[in-house]
Amino acid sequence: MNAFELFNPTKLVFGPDKVQQLGELVKPYGTRVLLVYGGGSIKRSGLYEDVLSQLEGIGASVHELSGIEPNPRLTTVNQGIEICRAENIEFVLAVGGGSVIDAAKAIAAGALYEGDVWDFTVFKAVIQKALPLGTVLTLAATGSEMNGNAVITNWETKQKRAFGSKLVYPKFSILDPKLTYTVPVNQTVNGIVDIMSHVFEQYFSLTTDIPLQERFAESILLTVIENGEIALANGSDYDARANLLLAGTYALNGTLATGVTSDWATHGIEHEVSAIYDIAHGAGLAILFPNWMKYVYKERVGKFVQYAERVWNIDANGKSEEEVALAGIEATRAYFTRIGAPATLGELGINGDQLDRMAEEATQFGPIGNFKKLSKEDVLSILEASL
Amino acid sequence: MNAFELFNPTKLVFGPDKVQQLGELVKPYGTRVLLVYGGGSIKRSGLYEDVLSQLEGIGASVHELSGIEPNPRLTTVNQGIEICRAENIEFVLAVGGGSVIDAAKAIAAGALYEGDVWDFTVFKAVIQKALPLGTVLTLAATGSEMNGNAVITNWETKQKRAFGSKLVYPKFSILDPKLTYTVPVNQTVNGIVDIMSHVFEQYFSLTTDIPLQERFAESILLTVIENGEIALANGSDYDARANLLLAGTYALNGTLATGVTSDWATHGIEHEVSAIYDIAHGAGLAILFPNWMKYVYKERVGKFVQYAERVWNIDANGKSEEEVALAGIEATRAYFTRIGAPATLGELGINGDQLDRMAEEATQFGPIGNFKKLSKEDVLSILEASL
Known part of the structure; x- marks a missing residue:
């Protein structure tokens, strides 16, 4: 820590x-x-x-x-x-x-x-x-x-x-x-993705011996995953809305960041996308995050295995570490898709024209992120995978 | 909530x-x-x-x-x-x-x-x-x-x-x-019990739809259970001591109490014991808490089942709800004993002479606790079970 x-x-x-x-x-x-x-x-x-x-x-x-x-x-x-x-x-x-x-x-x-x-x-x-x-x-x-x-x-x-x-x-x-009862479905979806993404930025850390922060992060993810679907099915479910609100606040009030080197590369990349195309932040994150995960998971496979098992209940029996890690990433994408979040930039009408400029801007102060330091070329790869 | x-x-x-x-x-x-x-x-x-x-x-x-x-x-x-x-x-x-x-x-x-x-x-x-x-x-x-x-x-x-x-x-x-490297073993033990007890007082609540608070509480318990034993084996283990410190702070900094009706009866009873006998607070809590649990668990068996499964990894297969709940309570007692905490008042040289006075004082402003409202007679029963 x-x-x-x-x-x-x-x-x-x-x-x-x-x-x-x-x-x-x-x-x-x-x-x-x-x-x-x-x-x-x-x-x-x-x-x-x-x-x-x-x-x-x-x-x-x-x-x-x-x-x-x-x-x-x-x-x-x-x-x-x-x-x-x-x-x-x-x-x-x-x-x-x-x-x-x-x-x-x-x-x-x-x-x-x-x-x-x-x-x-x-x-x-x-x-x-x-x-x-x-x-x-x-x-x-x-x-x-x-x-x-x-x-x-x-x-x-x-x-x-x-x-x-x-x-x-x-x-x-x-x-x-x-x-929050009257928040439209698409904004509820974007909020769910945003909250989960804030957790990801702090959870996927190379810092070791942070069991409490990890479990707190997993607690927020599990709460959001479950209550997000309830709120989407019934926007006026008080408890689901309350649980989402509290989870959203705790996802970024300092609790998860205590003693942890967090990442924030994906947010940096998303900011470049929405700065040019003015898309919803949550939509951009839903597209980018699973692709960031696939690009970086080998830096510490064990962390992604833990994520897969504790958050998505992936059964590790008979699977390699890599298979478990990838199953967790796929479960993330599947959840985003299930709640109606976009999976590609193309779905939002964004083509590859500006990817180089985005990658350039995202790394203008140097490589971004900590789980894996991303150069302009790394960012470009993640953006290309997101088309 | x-x-x-x-x-x-x-x-x-x-x-x-x-x-x-x-x-x-x-x-x-x-x-x-x-x-x-x-x-x-x-x-x-x-x-x-x-x-x-x-x-x-x-x-x-x-x-x-x-x-x-x-x-x-x-x-x-x-x-x-x-x-x-x-x-x-x-x-x-x-x-x-x-x-x-x-x-x-x-x-x-x-x-x-x-x-x-x-x-x-x-x-x-x-x-x-x-x-x-x-x-x-x-x-x-x-x-x-x-x-x-x-x-x-x-x-x-x-x-x-x-x-x-x-x-x-x-x-x-x-x-x-x-x-905290030089904290003696008995004080480390008392600290572990104290932290866990603070979580218990807020976790065992009749308030429903508090999934985040429950998972946060379980996160603290799991962290303390694991790192407590590491710190007892090696007092100078930085990470174990750090994790205990952070867990202790979060156990009672307001996080677990958000939106929850907490209990605090066991603390009230323990205060009466240590007011008379000047024993360590943690030692008193170790003796009393499993007995409080056994006395009240039927008020909401499901909560104790969740506790047994998530915190103590009790396998519910083939067991009744009651058996799972009791297994979780037994696991609590076994852990306290394993780390060297006392299980009975007798071990501290306390006999039954003052139990009535303690029960009277503990309930002087009326019944205590919320998971189950405890009258003087209830408190006396828990104290007698603790002899």
Whole structure:
């Protein structure tokens, strides 16, 4: 096990109708609020009115930034930063899924930074301060509700980049499983894949002697695999939705990363795909991850054997280690297909034209990943296998 | 799954020689420090000098309270409170195991309270403020390094009571597995039992649809069972000690309690035994827990079947549910015995004289526990089975 620091000060408030606590949760941070959200779904569901009612209850002055994109854009983030400055915003409230939360984090940090918020994503600057933010989560997926990470896209340069800071952990996140009942099937699928992918990035590690972290990771995978199918069969199954929400949060709240050298190559590659084609992150990950697995599993076959046996219940009897490992990878692909996730870039209308550019961009700072260090050529191979 | 709040702002700093960061960790909170520790073990190990050197490095004015008992006493806590008041202490630093940390929490809260700190344990008062505290952990056991709970003993009235507050979460806890190399075998055993018991209290719940919490709990148990034996065979096995430390922290840092109605009856009963006989908490739990299990398992046999199969790998083939459940309970007792924990109160020289008093005290505020509500008579039955 590696040395590590674990610090996560986000307060989770979990359960039905917890949005009724929103006013009291926001109040300590001020009353000049920027409300950030995506499309019209929170208006259709009635959540928008519940949020406004809570904010009115504490006498808040509310400004709004709506229309956050599924891959949130720098230009949109900059609009939010402008509002914060012009209106002396004291608190940023994200109501939505991971994209909305990520945009809110970028806004919160950018509002108190004189330069371009993009600087944080290209190591030109480090976040020194940020407005406090909170979230009302409407989608089990990114884990952004309980961490300090965010991903934003520069649509002009076709670049999708991440940043992280302890200063943009949400002060609170409200998780009401009922708010996810109306998530469409394709977004539920993408969320399931996203959660599982976050686990993969940390689980497939060369770090040894991490039995607890491994079992925690397997616990999340088993929970998501089972409850994902239940939620897809019945979107209003409270327990399935609750289990997905909690699993999504724990997949990326620091627990699985304790003492572990994680990978994140597949996320890096997917970011290049969605930066150019604006596809859903979860869809890109569903296509890429089994191909990454096939490309790297020989680096430590035993880890993939453990994955196959513990997560997919593959019977190792009479099989070679390699056969067991590959059976686990095939089971992953089969599950993704069974729940309706794409298996090839072609299904999304993406051909091979831009693969070289993606591989180039993904490795612009050097080889990526840790389970196996991937060069541009390695990335290209994985992308080609994904066509 | 129940509704819940999860909030844990303690920063864990985990790894070899992390005590070298102590100075910088303490510094933001002030330089007038009360150093709280137990017996001489931190002097023998050299940790005491490392701690002082770190505190000197930030120009701290250090006052000391040593001799914290294994079941920390109110009288000792009151000495610490006196020092805090007389010396205008700004930060309480606990160096030791759970007892030292619990005492430090009581001191930190009591120093800023005009009444008797015992009030917090008997619901006469709620903690409104507390001095900041931090810890250097030397024993994998109580989880006190990452929660807001503490247990203290009033030796005059023979009462052992707990309190909890968000205000006494340690600001930081330094966990260096190497610092636990010299923990004696019996204390390592007690720590293992304590960690497993914390899991039991939350795992054996009537709350349904908590697959993630259950698997997390099983993950901790499997990790402790395996690494406990390794650490007992070789006290200086870094990975085994590291895995025990991390498991101990996660067993009681809020993770397992999310959305779960937990039990805590066995802890309540054990507190009455050790309040009178001053035995080690872990020893008392080892004696009592399998007897609690046998007394209550029929409330939900399926949960005990799951425990037997997933944790102890009991083969259910050809067995009734009841037989599988009982086999899991027997496996628990067998493991405790194998690692050298006591199985009966008699082994510790305790006879039946005080059982009635213990049962009376344990249920003074009404029936205890949730998996099965235990009356005084129930508690007495479990105690009698433990003789």
